[in-house]
Amino acid sequence: MNNDLGIYIHIPFCLKKCYYCDFVSYSNKEEMIEKYIFALCKEILQNADILSERKVETIYIGGGTPSYIDAKYIKQILDTLYMLVDKQYLKEVTIECNPNSITKEKLEIYKESGINRISIGLQSIYDDILKTIGRVHTFSDFTSALELVNQSGIDNISVDLIYPLPNLDFNRFKDTVDYVIGLKDKNVKHISIYNLEVHENTKLDFLLKEGYASLVDEDEEYEMYKYLVSTLQEKGFLRYEISNYALEGYLSKHNLRYWEQKEYLGFGVNASSFLNSSRYKNIPSIEQYIDNIANNLPTKTDVEDMDLLSLMKEYIILSLRKIDGLNLMSFKTRYKKDIFDLFKEEIDDLIKNGLLILENNSLKLTTRGLEVANVVWETFV
Numbered sequence: 001m002n003n004d005l006g007i008y009i010h011i012p013f014c015l016k017k018c019y020y021c022d023f024v025s026y027s028n029k030e031e032m033i034e035k036y037i038f039a040l041c042k043e044i045l046q047n048a049d050i051l052s053e054r055k056v057e058t059i060y061i062g063g064g065t066p067s068y069i070d071a072k073y074i075k076q077i078l079d080t081l082y083m084l085v086d087k088q089y090l091k092e093v094t095i096e097c098n099p100n101s102i103t104k105e106k107l108e109i110y111k112e113s114g115i116n117r118i119s120i121g122l123q124s125i126y127d128d129i130l131k132t133i134g135r136v137h138t139f140s141d142f143t144s145a146l147e148l149v150n151q152s153g154i155d156n157i158s159v160d161l162i163y164p165l166p167n168l169d170f171n172r173f174k175d176t177v178d179y180v181i182g183l184k185d186k187n188v189k190h191i192s193i194y195n196l197e198v199h200e201n202t203k204l205d206f207l208l209k210e211g212y213a214s215l216v217d218e219d220e221e222y223e224m225y226k227y228l229v230s231t232l233q234e235k236g237f238l239r240y241e242i243s244n245y246a247l248e249g250y251l252s253k254h255n256l257r258y259w260e261q262k263e264y265l266g267f268g269v270n271a272s273s274f275l276n277s278s279r280y281k282n283i284p285s286i287e288q289y290i291d292n293i294a295n296n297l298p299t300k301t302d303v304e305d306m307d308l309l310s311l312m313k314e315y316i317i318l319s320l321r322k323i324d325g326l327n328l329m330s331f332k333t334r335y336k337k338d339i340f341d342l343f344k345e346e347i348d349d350l351i352k353n354g355l356l357i358l359e360n361n362s363l364k365l366t367t368r369g370l371e372v373a374n375v376v377w378e379t380f381v
């Protein structure tokens, strides 16, 4: 196993819960911020041994909305990490931001603390759509935020979009994609375009079920998909994972770790980790997380010690998420086994059905395979 590591930090606070979101994030728990950050830093210190013996390459501060809380807390977390981590190996430090909570002062602190990549959740350029999905920002908040990030000198920016959304038709989607592609001169180097997931018991689920909101039909959604895939590619944004596009040299190093089945440690409530062939996460209740850390009790839950077969199957699924796919030699080097000795029948079937292709010594999803990737995953579950 390599000695490198990624770090994920979870900040579970938001001004208001968006209607589609089921991440562990809270509004109206601001009184817990200070105690939470204290607990999170303590958790980092509890892992001093592993952090100081590994080459930490990436840090990703996600949420929730990390930009919502006072920037002094972000600095406190990073300073705690920097006491333990050898900074010479650190390549990428990302923070997720909401357009309406970015300020010049916060950005100065981020930059001083080594943050070199900002991910901004835009979702849509239309204010009526943003309102319908419960976002707290407007399009004009986004343009101001982008200006501030550009002035800060942090020049690696990613923008998040979601489709379909209530009130979003093909033309409005096209406008949104065209607008974001046009932001290269504003240092937008990376675009994540997520397919909307409607989670049970979210407000959006209720609005859709009760007929207060609606989405375009499958055909129009497919038109949107076709448009985004062809246009982004044409304009130089390389599709490198199912939902992710980047200019050359700006692929997300942290997220690539997930798809390359590399190790990472997550800190904070509900944060996931993958270490020594074991997957686990922290408990999902902020109150219990803070209490357990304060009382030196374990915070790990859902521990899965993976056997070789589950590791190999997971590696296949994760690698196929990347457009470059699964390199046969990399599989052999990693697992000392030939993938065809293990899964010949499954792979042959997927190739025969036009979902997989063997190209340049790599297995890749075909154009059709990318559209129905779930069918491929089911084969290897």
Ligand SMILES: C[S@@+](CC[C@H](N)C(=O)[O-])C[C@H]1O[C@@H](n2cnc3c(N)ncnc32)[C@H](O)[C@@H]1O
Pocket (backbone or CB within 6 Å): 020, 021, 022, 023, 062, 063, 064, 065, 066, 096, 097, 098, 099, 120, 121, 122, 123, 160, 161, 162, 194, 195, 196, 197, 198, 199
């Ligand atoms: C955890 S959010 C963090 C960023 C920040 N809180 C924000 O929303 O701007 C990361 C991204 O996940 C995406 N996302 C969240 N819920 C989603 C859902 N139900 N379906 C599709 N994408 C979703 C959004 O694009 C969001 O920007």
Ligand code: SF4
Pocket (backbone or CB within 6 Å): 013, 014, 016, 017, 018, 021, 022, 023, 025, 063, 064, 065, 098, 121
């Ligand atoms: S701001 Fe982001 S994390 Fe918070 S509720 Fe909205 S989508 Fe979820």
